[in-house]
Amino acid sequence: MAAPARPWQATVLTLYPEMFPGPLGAAIAGRALAEGRWACRTVNIRDHATDRHRSVDDTPAGGGPGMVLRADVVAAALDAAADDTPVLALTPRGAPLDQPRVRALAAGPGVTLLCGRFEGFDERLFARRAIEEVSIGDYILSGGEVAAMVLLDACVRLLPGVMGAAQSGDDESFESGLLEHPHYTRPALWEGLEIPEVLRSGDHAKIAAWRLERSRADTRLRRPDLWQRHPDAADRSPSGARYQKKEE
Ligand code: ADE
Numbered sequence: 739m740a741a742p743a744r745p746w747q748a749t750v751l752t753l754y755p756e757m758f759p760g761p762l763g764a765a766i767a768g769r770a771l772a773e774g775r776w777a778c779r780t781v782n783i784r785d786h787a788t789d790r791h792r793s794v795d796d797t798p799a800g801g802g803p804g805m806v807l808r809a810d811v812v813a814a815a816l817d818a819a820a821d822d823t824p825v826l827a828l829t830p831r832g833a834p835l836d837q838p839r840v841r842a843l844a845a846g847p848g849v850t851l852l853c854g855r856f857e858g859f860d861e862r863l864f865a866r867r868a869i870e871e872v873s874i875g876d877y878i879l880s881g882g883e884v885a886a887m888v889l890l891d892a893c894v895r896l897l898p899g900v901m902g903a904a905q906s907g908d909d910e911s912f913e914s915g916l917l918e919h920p921h922y923t924r925p926a927l928w929e930g931l932e933i934p935e936v937l938r939s940g941d942h943a944k945i946a947a948w949r950l951e952r953s954r955a956d957t958r959l960r961r962p963d964l965w966q967r968h969p970d971a972a973d974r975s976p977s978g979a980r981y982q983k984k985e986e
Pocket of ligand 1: 829830875880885
């Protein structure tokens with residue numbers, strides 16, 4: 739497939755522009771970058787500092803440890819970088835990033851990502867600029883850069899022509915709120931373990947039914963939080979009696 743006229747545009751505002759594209763310059767994302775399916779531009783937040791020390795942060799009002807990124811400097815960087823893409827800040831307090839959000843972002847013109855360091859951003863930044871805060875999980879990274887890479891990787895693989903149709907289809911199942919079924923490949927017998935019989939049966943309807951059932955069972959066991967929200971979870975009790983029976 740030919741590269742699009744206008745690539746999906748990633749703009750990353752960071753104090754460490756040298757970190758990009760980093761790992762996104764290799765493998766699937768790297769090939770897509772070389773093919774012009776997406777573009778990665780960095781903006782060094784420090785270039786928008788106004789004092790002679792080029793300071794981007796200051797001590798927290800009210801005291802306490804660490805430093806806070808200045809609203810005036812970050813806003814200047816954002817205003818200079820502005821295009822038609824949504825602005826997302828990577829912060830541990832943000833809304834958890836999920837596949838539907840990734841898919842929506844991949845379907846748009848691109849993203850502008852704001853990477854924090856230190857204790858975070860001056861809160862007034864969020865009052866004065868349209869910024870969506872997103873988190874990639876309940877743990878604290880040393881900065882938003884690695885989180886930005888995670889978000890970009892998840893989006894870029896969904897861009898047209900980046901992955902084969904077969905692989906992109908896999909996401910639909912995750913998006914439907916279930917974990918994927920387990921996979922097997924040759925050898926048929928390995929360390930005393932066989933590939934489940936049904937997968938060798940050639941009966942595609944039976945295989946599809948088995949996979950769906952495994953997806954449901956695995957989701958209930960491994961991710962009860964996902965299962966509780968799933969329409970198939972007719973039994974929403976934590977014990978999931980409906981599925982308990984099948985595993986016994
Ligand atoms: N910055 C620091 N920790 C983060 C997280 N868990 N998600 C997104 N950005 C972050």
